[in-house]
Amino acid sequence: MNQKVVKQFIAIFIFLILLSVPYGIKKYDEVVNAVFQGEMSEVIERYGFYLEDVTEQIGVNFIHQRVTIDEKLHHILPQISSMGASVSVVDFNNDGLQDFYLTNSEFGTSNALYKNLGEGSFIDVAEELGIANLNLPDLGASMGTVWGDYNNDGYEDLFLYRWGRPELFRNDGGNGFTRVTESAGFISHINSNTAIWFDYNNNGYLDLFIGGYYHEDVNLFNLEDTRMMPDSYEYATNGGLNYLYENQGDGTFRDVSEAMGLQDTRKWTLAALAADINDSGFPDLILANDYGVDEIFINEGGEGFLSVGEQAGIGFVPKSGMSVGIGDILNQGRYSIYITNISEAGVLMQGNNLWVPGREPNSTVPRYRNLAGNMGVEIGDWAYGGLFVDLDNSGYIDLYVANGYVSDEPDTDYWYDYSRVVGGNRNVIIDAVNWPAMDGRTFSGYQTNKIWLNDGAGRFRDVSGSVVENIAMDSRSVASADLFGDGSLDLIVANQNQTVTVYKNYGSSDNNWIGFHLIGNKSNKSAIGATLLLHWDDKLSKKDVSGGGSFSSQNQRTVHFGLGDVERVEKLEIRWPSGIVQEINSPDLNMNHTIEEPSDVTTLNRERE
Amino acid sequence: MIEKFNIPKKYIGPFLISAIVVAAHLSFGVLDSWNKFGIALLAAMVTESLFSKLMTGKWRDLSSAYISGNSAGILVRSPMIWPFALCAAISIASKYVFRFKGTHIWNPTNFGIVVMLLIASDSMAVLSIQWGSNMWAMILIWLVGFVVISKVKLFHVCAVYIISFLAFGWIRSLYTGSIYLAEIAPLTGPMYQLFVLFMITDPKTTVSSRNGRMIVAFMIALVEMFFRFGEAVYAPFYALFVVGPVALIIDILWKEHLENKEEKLSGVVSKVSRLD
Numbered sequence: 001m002n003q004k005v006v007k008q009f010i011a012i013f014i015f016l017i018l019l020s021v022p023y024g025i026k027k028y029d030e031v032v033n034a035v036f037q038g039e040m041s042e043v044i045e046r047y048g049f050y051l052e053d054v055t056e057q058i059g060v061n062f063i064h065q066r067v068t069i070d071e072k073l074h075h076i077l078p079q080i081s082s083m084g085a086s087v088s089v090v091d092f093n094n095d096g097l098q099d100f101y102l103t104n105s106e107f108g109t110s111n112a113l114y115k116n117l118g119e120g121s122f123i124d125v126a127e128e129l130g131i132a133n134l135n136l137p138d139l140g141a142s143m144g145t146v147w148g149d150y151n152n153d154g155y156e157d158l159f160l161y162r163w164g165r166p167e168l169f170r171n172d173g174g175n176g177f178t179r180v181t182e183s184a185g186f187i188s189h190i191n192s193n194t195a196i197w198f199d200y201n202n203n204g205y206l207d208l209f210i211g212g213y214y215h216e217d218v219n220l221f222n223l224e225d226t227r228m229m230p231d232s233y234e235y236a237t238n239g240g241l242n243y244l245y246e247n248q249g250d251g252t253f254r255d256v257s258e259a260m261g262l263q264d265t266r267k268w269t270l271a272a273l274a275a276d277i278n279d280s281g282f283p284d285l286i287l288a289n290d291y292g293v294d295e296i297f298i299n300e301g302g303e304g305f306l307s308v309g310e311q312a313g314i315g316f317v318p319k320s321g322m323s324v325g326i327g328d329i330l331n332q333g334r335y336s337i338y339i340t341n342i343s344e345a346g347v348l349m350q351g352n353n354l355w356v357p358g359r360e361p362n363s364t365v366p367r368y369r370n371l372a373g374n375m376g377v378e379i380g381d382w383a384y385g386g387l388f389v390d391l392d393n394s395g396y397i398d399l400y401v402a403n404g405y406v407s408d409e410p411d412t413d414y415w416y417d418y419s420r421v422v423g424g425n426r427n428v429i430i431d432a433v434n435w436p437a438m439d440g441r442t443f444s445g446y447q448t449n450k451i452w453l454n455d456g457a458g459r460f461r462d463v464s465g466s467v468v469e470n471i472a473m474d475s476r477s478v479a480s481a482d483l484f485g486d487g488s489l490d491l492i493v494a495n496q497n498q499t500v501t502v503y504k505n506y507g508s509s510d511n512n513w514i515g516f517h518l519i520g521n522k523s524n525k526s527a528i529g530a531t532l533l534l535h536w537d538d539k540l541s542k543k544d545v546s547g548g549g550s551f552s553s554q555n556q557r558t559v560h561f562g563l564g565d566v567e568r569v570e571k572l573e574i575r576w577p578s579g580i581v582q583e584i585n586s587p588d589l590n591m592n593h594t595i596e597e598p599s600d601v602t603t604l605n606r607e608r609e
Numbered sequence: 610m611i612e613k614f615n616i617p618k619k620y621i622g623p624f625l626i627s628a629i630v631v632a633a634h635l636s637f638g639v640l641d642s643w644n645k646f647g648i649a650l651l652a653a654m655v656t657e658s659l660f661s662k663l664m665t666g667k668w669r670d671l672s673s674a675y676i677s678g679n680s681a682g683i684l685v686r687s688p689m690i691w692p693f694a695l696c697a698a699i700s701i702a703s704k705y706v707f708r709f710k711g712t713h714i715w716n717p718t719n720f721g722i723v724v725m726l727l728i729a730s731d732s733m734a735v736l737s738i739q740w741g742s743n744m745w746a747m748i749l750i751w752l753v754g755f756v757v758i759s760k761v762k763l764f765h766v767c768a769v770y771i772i773s774f775l776a777f778g779w780i781r782s783l784y785t786g787s788i789y790l791a792e793i794a795p796l797t798g799p800m801y802q803l804f805v806l807f808m809i810t811d812p813k814t815t816v817s818s819r820n821g822r823m824i825v826a827f828m829i830a831l832v833e834m835f836f837r838f839g840e841a842v843y844a845p846f847y848a849l850f851v852v853g854p855v856a857l858i859i860d861i862l863w864k865e866h867l868e869n870k871e872e873k874l875s876g877v878v879s880k881v882s883r884l885d
Contacts, residue, residue: 007664014660015706018699021691022729317641343688346730347842351688378688379732416840417787424794425747434794436787 035465043467044508047453048392051468051491051503058483058502059121060114065106066497067141067163070223075437078406079414080220081105083193084163085494086144086477086552090156093174098481098556100492101126101158102500103142109135111142111160120484131158131169131177137221140164140189144477144552148197148206150247152525156557161192161210163220184245185253190216191240197547198274198283199524200260201302202577205247206524206547209262209285211269212240226432230268233422233429234318236291239268261305267292273324273549276531277335277357278364281579283529288321288339294353298365313368314339319350323551326544327388327397329356329375329454333533333540337368340383340401340551344444347415351378352386352401376460377401377452382444385478385551389489391467393511393562395539396454402475402493402551406438407445414443446472449493473498481556487513487590489560494553512563515592518545522578523597526557529577534561536569558592618761623672625757626679626807629750639683639736639799645693646682653678653697660705673717673813674701680718680807684800685725687733695729696721707854710861714854716814718807723850726843735843736800747797754806763810769823770809771796773830781837804845814853816860825856 036046043050055061066081073080084105092099097116104111111134113126126132135141140162147156155171168184169177191214197206214220215238218228230236241263245253257263262285271288278284282299289295293315297305309315319341326335334357341350354377355368372378380386381403388397406414417436421429428434448470452460464470473495480489488507494500514534518527528547533540541561548554563569567589574582576597587593630646633639640646657674661667681697700721704713707720725733758764778792785792795801809815809829815822829848836844 011660011664011702011705015699015702018695018702019724019728021695022725022732025691026731344734345732346726347734349687349732349734373689413840416842417791419842420791420794423798423800424791425797428790428794428797434788434791436791 033462033465036463037466040506044506047463047467048394048508048511049467049488050506051391051451052506053469053471053501054120054504055500055502057120058504059123060500060502062102062104062112062114062124062500064102064104064495064497064500065109067105067107067135067221069220072223072226073220073432075439076432076435078408078438079443080432082406082474082496083476083552084141084143085496085498085500086142087479087492087494087500088145088147088548088554089479089481089492089556090147090158090554091557092147092156092171094155095174097485098483098558100479100481100483101131101145101147102494103144103160103552104135105141105143107135107137107141111135111145116483118485129176130179131160134160134162134167139167140221143193144195146195146197146548146554147526147557148208148528148547149525150197150206150208151251152205152520154519154525156526159195159197159208161190161195163191163214164189166190166192166195166210180251183251185255186210186245187216187243187255189219190243191218191220193270193552194272195548196272196274197526197528199247199529199577200244200274200283200299201246202282202523202529202579203249203302204520204522204524204578205249206526206528207247208243208245208253209272209274210243210245211272211287212242212266213268213270213290214240215266216240227430229430229432229435230291231426231430233291236268237266238430239266239289239291241266242269242272242287259304261307262297264307267295270322271324271339271549271551273326274529274547275326275335275544276529277326277337277366280364281575283577286324286326286337288324290320290322291318292321293318294321294324294339296365308365311365311367313370314353314355319353322384323386323402325386325388325550327399328540328542329354329388329397330456330458331395331539331541333542335542336371338372338377338386338388338399340380340386342382342444343379344382344415347419349379352380352383354378375458376462380450381447383450384476385553387478387480387491387550387553387555389480389491389555390560390562391451391489391505391507392453393488393507393513393564394454394456395511395536395541395562395564395566396456398454399450399452399460400478400480400491401450401452402478403449404447404472404474404495405444406442407472407474408438408442409440410442410446412441414438414441418443445474448472449475449478468503471501473501477551477553479550479553479555480560482515482558482560487515510565512566512589513561514563514569514587514589515558515560516572516574517558517592517594518574518576519594519596520576520578521597521599522580523576527576527597531575532559532561533573533575534569535571535573536561536563537566563589619670619672621757621761622807623675623679625754626676628753629802630679630683633750633799641686641688641693645685645687645690646679648690649682649685649693649697650675650678652694653681653701656698656701660702664705676807677701677717677721680803681721683803684718684722684736685733686736689732692725692729692733696725696733699724709854709858710865712813712857712861714814714857716808716811716849716853719846719849719853722843722846726846735846736803747802750799750802754802758806758810761810761812763812763815763822765819766810766815766822766826767805770805770826770830773827774833777830777834781834784838801845804849808849814857816856817864818860821856821860825852828852828856
């Protein structure tokens, strides 16, 4: 064999090795994430929990219906009317049981408030309490809700955001709701898919952030102009304005959005979350934006917000931000941020982002690095809600990601047509007329939700095929709550144009847990914004009382910590929004503690050194 | 005396692509990240050096690998880093593995992208969205690109392809019923800018005659139309993947045939002249 032929063989051999790399990686992933098929008890033994669909069993029979929009958009109706299925958890009557509210969207359909009857059964009481029939042509279609005690009377009130008129319902002692929209003073029309309660100035009254998606002048049910689509797939500048309403304490709200620096851009905000990410004592804002970069707004002592997305590292690469969640993934007392995006094999691989903060003490603007790939939580599908939740009570928070866009005719696909238009210039993409008709085609549909189990050592493992019967739903919003009072967090998943799914979590009895229900006094009554720092087993777990987050969802108010097999926690430190710091030593395990804000305990020094 | 500054012809391509990458990324953040881009660049140049040394015993000029690395760095979209390196490496390696009569027959990046779409589509995609929403940025890139392409006397290739694409877009529109603007919309995005300015004009993988190049550009657009009828998102890459090597092989064989004919003719002529 001459030398030339030998060299040719070597070249071909190296080339074949290169070609085999993806196959090797795929096989490795398959081995690592191998599906375990076993009896429920075996699954619980192996993974620490099992999720069972108990929707019908507990008396829940809610089906979401997407809203019908202006006929000029009918050719792409499934993708325009692709949101509106949402879930928010609340104990609306203070009976200690977690209830939940579901939104519908089609005009004439009803929203539902499922009251927890306490023995594993639920009943829809929305109609009798006056918060069912809220999808009407003159008011708009429901997109989601958040609960917060805006008037500090001890009962959680309901804020409903729509593609249409946003509304506030006062909770009258758990016996009914009164519409107080007129006196509240909100904008009369907005196309919103997110809202959160938070006390941005720590004055003891809950304020409200409302995100805008489509431009607020666009009426999707009576369209004047079809040039209402995003003007770019990655750099859109024509979304809806965001709003911040300051609670005046007398039942009215004042629009302070512009003054606080929250209306400088027109991004397409799909999700918002408030958390004190720089330990300043004031809640900051994190926004997930579709068709653009995500944003972080640092709260400047309640006197304004500073946009620092680029500086923080999260606001440079534009993707399709759909949901934002925070969690202390390694129990180090620091929040990572999880933002879901879109991934479709071979067409659009954005990957979800897990922004992990660096270690710069006393930094006004934390710096984040995207470690989603390193930690194994990058590739979802067409993702919406991304929820951190400790499903196995191991003490390490896991991740549930809702996937699936439009499941229509099987074995059809709209991606080719979609890619043509979104690859076009502004004048092409902005006009709905230019978007090819969907004609009943599936668009990233029939996708399975992801459940990633945190191994506590910096990796998440996909166990979705093992711990639950596989579901292929167009999931949107997911919320966690201990619906059955057994110390395991159950899940409620709202699916677009489909039935809602409630999963009962059968957790391992080997693991301990502890829960805290906070009641504010000087702070807002809901205690939204309070930070809980649990010291246990040489770890420091950080969680907030949240006023909404992920995608159009809200978890139970009670803050839940899994503890693994640890039998004692050292102490709990509570940083109330008022600035009061409270410590509780060695609280008992495996129970929920109700804690009222004290009046005269060590006050946190807010001054920066 | 000020002498006129001329960029050597072989560095025009690298210069143009560098200018586009830097301008586009600084303006619109078009790259996934500098790290991923750098990895693609590095992988292309390392692979080129190693294969060149292995096959020829010499280190070779890296300007071609530089363009391939740039193209892979821009075109590959993946949250992971390895597809960038692998695409660039496969692109370059293909030049040394698939050769016909001493010439490589696929545009390296085109080969790399198509193969990656076949073997790693669950880990990567290809840039298919626009950079920025500003139409002027898009027009400027086209203009600068055309000026530079004219310098290397390949504008006719771009022109024929674009005209053919527009014409076939009209036919597709008639056939599918979707509006004409949607059919030709991709032409306004960066994927096509890279495809037209760098791939179909690659001097190493285009045919030798001007008319031949124009026919090939037309054929690519024609074959692309059929891929588009099949709803292939990356139709132009597949079309070039199919048409490019076939055209090049025909061109090489045709040239060989002509040379043989010429040789025979000159042999006959010399025989005749000897007889005289």
